[in-house]
Amino acid sequence: MPANRLSSNLSRHGGWAKQRPAATMNDTKPYIPFHGAVMPEAMRADSKIQFRCYQGISCFNTCCRQADITLAPYDILRLKRRLGMSSTEFIRQYTVPFQMDGDGMPGVKLRTDETGTCLQLDGDNGCGVYSDRPTVCRYYPVALLALREKDSPEAKERYSLVKEAHCKGHAEPREISIADYRVEQGCEEYDARNREWYRLVLKKKSAGPSVGRPPRASLQLFFMASYDIDTCRRFVLSGNFRSTYQLPAEFYAEVKQGDEALLDFAFRFLRQVLFGERIVQEFADAWDRRVAQRKEVWDARKQMEIERSMAADDQKYTEGGDGYRA
Ligand code: SF4
Numbered sequence: 001m002p003a004n005r006l007s008s009n010l011s012r013h014g015g016w017a018k019q020r021p022a023a024t025m026n027d028t029k030p031y032i033p034f035h036g037a038v039m040p041e042a043m044r045a046d047s048k049i050q051f052r053c054y055q056g057i058s059c060f061n062t063c064c065r066q067a068d069i070t071l072a073p074y075d076i077l078r079l080k081r082r083l084g085m086s087s088t089e090f091i092r093q094y095t096v097p098f099q100m101d102g103d104g105m106p107g108v109k110l111r112t113d114e115t116g117t118c119l120q121l122d123g124d125n126g127c128g129v130y131s132d133r134p135t136v137c138r139y140y141p142v143a144l145l146a147l148r149e150k151d152s153p154e155a156k157e158r159y160s161l162v163k164e165a166h167c168k169g170h171a172e173p174r175e176i177s178i179a180d181y182r183v184e185q186g187c188e189e190y191d192a193r194n195r196e197w198y199r200l201v202l203k204k205k206s207a208g209p210s211v212g213r214p215p216r217a218s219l220q221l222f223f224m225a226s227y228d229i230d231t232c233r234r235f236v237l238s239g240n241f242r243s244t245y246q247l248p249a250e251f252y253a254e255v256k257q258g259d260e261a262l263l264d265f266a267f268r269f270l271r272q273v274l275f276g277e278r279i280v281q282e283f284a285d286a287w288d289r290r291v292a293q294r295k296e297v298w299d300a301r302k303q304m305e306i307e308r309s310m311a312a313d314d315q316k317y318t319e320g321g322d323g324y325r326a
């Protein structure tokens, strides 16, 4: 796509994509969405598409006025930096939450105004965050699919084409391979940063009932580690975390400054949280200390409950009402 121009998003065409983040939510066997504008054909990197988008095309900005854009973690990192705000503030101001699956896995989409226009659209100038636009905006009109064939441990990246009536780019006389289109749109950097996250979301989806619905605390952790990198940093740098996990001082120095290093770590940590993989070693006595801390809290709560109940009894028996007055 030409400079200062946008693309669109994979979920903009409705149907399945509204429920699935663009790149990840397919099943254990190849799944090709047949709904609406998505062409029912799994394409490879060397497949050719006919497409061109540029400022001045008759449909310029139309796609951004019907925006339904699912965000991946690296998208948020780039956008919050671009807009000069924390991830927490970005999420609050520019996103809306949704559930990625029936187990309540949290996802986020870019917020639009009441007409469906993306808040990042800069009037007739096109995308206001073009060089930091999200993955699905880069790919459009190509949809990235993660397919895992039965008995295959690895997901394969495949693509499909989205053809929507309002998008006139398909009528432009330019043929380009998907591989070249990805390079042109800067997709590889985004995919490389998000790939581990796509894998773990796909694994969660493929595992189905064998993993089951993660506890609420795990879903909260997934949200924080995936989308709210600045809160995740505070969590990782907290005394509690440091006293639980065996990580070298250089690691803490790196994640203190570097968003990318923290994101890489967060995805690995999520494998531990969601699938019980032993990725980050705990200190030998961490479990005992946690149990002891919890016991202290439980004991304190129990004591408070006893005192509250005794105080209520005292009040009942000394102030009358239905109680006994000495
Ligand atoms: S982020 Fe930019 S390219 Fe993507 S929908 Fe919004 S304005 Fe359009």
Ligand code: SF4
Residues within 6 Å of the ligand: 006, 007, 008, 052, 053, 054, 057, 059, 060, 061, 062, 063, 064, 140, 166, 167, 168, 169, 170
């Ligand atoms: S509708 Fe298609 S051709 Fe038109 S601006 Fe959007 S992506 Fe480009």
